[in-house]
Amino acid sequence: MTIKLIERIPVSYSAAHSLNDIFSDRERQDVLGGYEKLERCPKGNTAAACKTNLFFGFFFDGTKNNYIRAEAGKNHSNVARLYDCFPGLSTPTVLPENTDWIHKKEEYSHFFRVYIPGVASPFEQIGDSGTGLQETRGAAAGYGGEGRILWALLQAINNIHRYFLKKPLLSPDETRSILNRIVLDRARRRLMQPRRQFEREMPNDEQNEKTRLEFEKILKRLHAAIAVHMPDKYGNARQKDPATVKKIFISIFGFSRGATQARAFLNWLMSMCTLDARMCKKEGVMTLGGFEVAFNFLGLFDTVASVGLGNTLGNSLLGKMFDGHGGWADTDDSLRIPPGIPCLHLVAAHELRRSFPLDSISVKQVLPPNCDEVVVPGVHSDLGCGYMPGEQGRGLDSMGGDMLSRIPLIYMYRAARLAGVPLKLEFANEVAKERFKVAPETIKALNAYLATCKVRTGTLTAIMREQGKNQILWRRSRRPTSKTPLEASASFGRASNFDKNDLHSANQEFEQEICEFEEWLAGKGKGFKAKEQGPGFDNTHKNEWEEIATWWNSAPQPGAETLNFFDNYVHDSRAWFKLIPKNPDNEKDMIEKLKEMESRRKRVIQFNETEAKIVAEQQKNTRKYYGKNSGMELQPFKPLDDELGDDGRRAAEEFGRTGKIPRMKTKGREPFDSSWASYGLSGKAGYLRYRKVYSGYDSVLISSNRQPTEEAVA
Incomplete structure (x- = not known):
């Protein structure tokens, strides 16, 4: 079967609840009709x-x-x-x-x-x-x-x-x-x-x-x-x-x-x-x-295992020992697709978090029979959904009808029904039908972006590499120092303060990441010729940076279709994902944290004022008793630090006045640099990277651009 980039989507997706629109005459009569006989x-x-x-x-x-x-x-x-x-x-x-x-x-x-x-x-x-x-x-x-x-x-x-x-x-x-x-x-x-009769008994x-x-x-x-x-x-x-x-x-x-x-x-x-x-x-x-x-x-x-200690640990010692396939989730048995099972695996083209490596259904890049793996533009939850309508400023419809995730939903629905799954959207309640609606503008935006993509079939690596490149180029055009920064986009303007804080803070981190990358590239000298990565996308950032360096200074700026698609439809999964504890990933928890911050700020102010008065009074009495020049001066009062920082202190004070989440810096994302703040986790997990993809074994990573034959991997 095939590994491919999703094809252009017909406008009929906007009426998925209608059998006459979403399925052809032949599909309704010959395919669905045959399955319905089994169901009745x-x-x-x-x-x-x-x-x-x-x-x-x-x-x-x-x-x-x-x-x-x-x-x-x-x-x-x-x-x-x-x-x-x-x-x-x-x-x-x-x-x-x-x-x-x-x-x-x-x-x-x-x-x-x-x-x-x-x-x-x-x-x-x-x-x-x-x-x-x-x-x-x-x-x-x-x-x-x-x-x-x-x-x-x-x-x-x-x-x-x-x-x-x-x-x-x-x-x-x-x-x-x-x-x-x-x-x-x-x-x-x-x-x-x-x-079996002569099978050797194993320990345990x-x-x-x-x-x-x-x-x-x-x-x-x-x-x-x-x-x-x-x-x-x-x-x-x-x-x-x-x-x-x-x-x-x-x-x-x-x-x-x-x-x-x-x-x-x-x-x-x-x-x-x-x-x-x-x-x-x-x-x-x-x-x-x-x-x-x-x-x-x-x-x-978009299969993500991360069972037990996973790829979050990168190339650290523990990261090399554990890969997220613990217990019931081993790659070479439990996650294999058995022969003869019809399977459709939709893969997120633009997911890049280190903690979310993909488990392809292929085995050493060879798909099992009756299986398809389709790459769909978007991040992890743009495929499986989970984002709220309007989250990060993506979408205007309060019911989510213009969200990108509706397209993989309907794609899966069609494939499942044509394979014999008795889904009956046409008979579901009105709420269920509403959850399948997709705006024609969303279909148009996706199709316009797909028209710019050159790699449509072949290896999963080749398709994912182009998609990763497209996303990085879009993000570079929205870096804080560009003429068209992310913060000036319409979707950013529509976002809530909670989302703006994450998006802006992550974009600032991206700027630092670019500076470090360009410093590394400049240090290679003028004669440096970057090469594509060899087999095995590892977590070593310098290998990934060298791959990116092959086109960093020569790739053209993305066109309007690409800018519109990423600006308005693709979410930033890294911006909101907080790996480090005590960094809220939702508004409810952020409000609770701000309440604690404001309470702490007030307590420290009150403590400092009280202690300052006590010390001042003690100083006054000491001078009165011993004399001004006696040398019996007390140590000056040193105010207690609330440990909120200037930005946190300002945010807490504003929240105390308004009761609303203010603009503020956020942190706790997967770090792009190693630090003790990340509990010693391996670094370089920012935006200048590719997604790690497993192919049927813990040790087999998809990276070769060559399409292997079945004989080669048998």
Whole structure:
């Protein structure tokens, strides 16, 4: 299959809720029509009327993305938006009842949809509060990801039980107990099938087999509970009410760490289904509850693992030991796309944070069969969404209809439906339809930018290199010392003070970064000829700087189409992302910090005034008692420093007067220079860099511009 830059988008995307607009006549009749026959329950007194298929949809949200929390800011992720148009029964208590499917729900009793909130957000079903230390660990290291995968596996079992017996097999309390007994990692997945006759036993195999044994217990309970509904060798069941199930079709979606979870979940679900088939003595197929399972589609938005210690640590000693693929998220097993699974992976063209390396679905740049990897302009959350309408001044529509993230949403929606996923936007509620609307101006702006791009197919590296170059050139044209600085742009003017503070502070850091880069380049001398990077995008900034130096002084300024696109549609993911603790990444926390700053400022002023009076009085009494020239002078009073700095002190005072966030400097981003303020993390993580991309192995980084053949990497 193909790796490519996204193609020009048709204006029909602005009417995604209309089947006649978003799909061609042939697609509606030949493709969707065929899938709909599988979805419908036959009616009448014929034998066919007693047979049906089940449809399961699993939706893994990204870090800090949470359907309920997003209600206030209208910043639902694209995974949550896709969940809205998958019909059928929801998992009880996860989401409010007002999110349930409404349209002819009696016709979708054989459809089940499962939503999994992102790590670093509340998910009480697994005991994750999404606050305090759990939130910090979730955001930094993916804490809670394994529990979410296991919970989803148990819901697949519950779905079958719910279809036949109208209640789950496993209660919420029992589910939480199971979460504490099962570990998901590569060693345990290997043992989901018994060892072959002469296979050597590995250390810890006895301990690692416990995961399989736990799954066997649960599956045996399922088989016993639905025994009268399970098919015999001829496909018939003793009890045909509500129906005889022919096949279970499964679709899976994920964004960011949710995409990582989706990939691991797919592999574990296949292992569980293979185990079920062995228990049911069915060879050559995968089953669940004895029913054959087929996987329709895997839809991924910008996979970022960062599980455990990740690429945040760069080239430090720890950074070389850990790469964000800990536990359940290893690259060469759990994150691989199994053969034959249709998959679409949308990749963010302009994400550059060191903490957000990409895990390509390719293996040494070769895509698995039936898989596509499409590069989409924008940063991480411009693909998966999560930005609020108007955030950073991007967008004017209060409902977010002019946001760039709507385009990858609809692109994924189309691909999924054409692959057989039973998404039904045309029958979803009006709120769900509103969340799919995209303005024609946004489509026009993207297409105008795409027309300037030269590399459209080939290696992921070649496409990403051009996109990275385009972004750096745009940013250079908006540096503070340019004639058209970022601060003079219309989008900056529209932004809130909170966003302006981050954007301006980050732009000031970029200016310092440029000065350091140009000083390094000048130090190379006039005879220096920069070379493209060799294989393996590493974290060594000098290699990346040399790559940038190949075009820094010769590349033309970006045109109006590029300037408009980045100015008004692409967010700055580094500006708001605060790696260093106690630096708020949202307005609510910033207001709390300003309250603390103002309180501290006032306390220190009061303390200094009181202490100054006391010392002055003591000085007066000393002089009176000993005489003015006695030499018994007290030390002058030294005022206590509030440690806010001039800018922080001014900001705190202004906040105290207005109650609003003032213009001020912010910090705490991934540092572009090493310092103890960054806890010793490796530096050079600013804007003059490329994104790190893994290709199926921890040690394989995509950088070669040569397209390898399958024979070369076999």
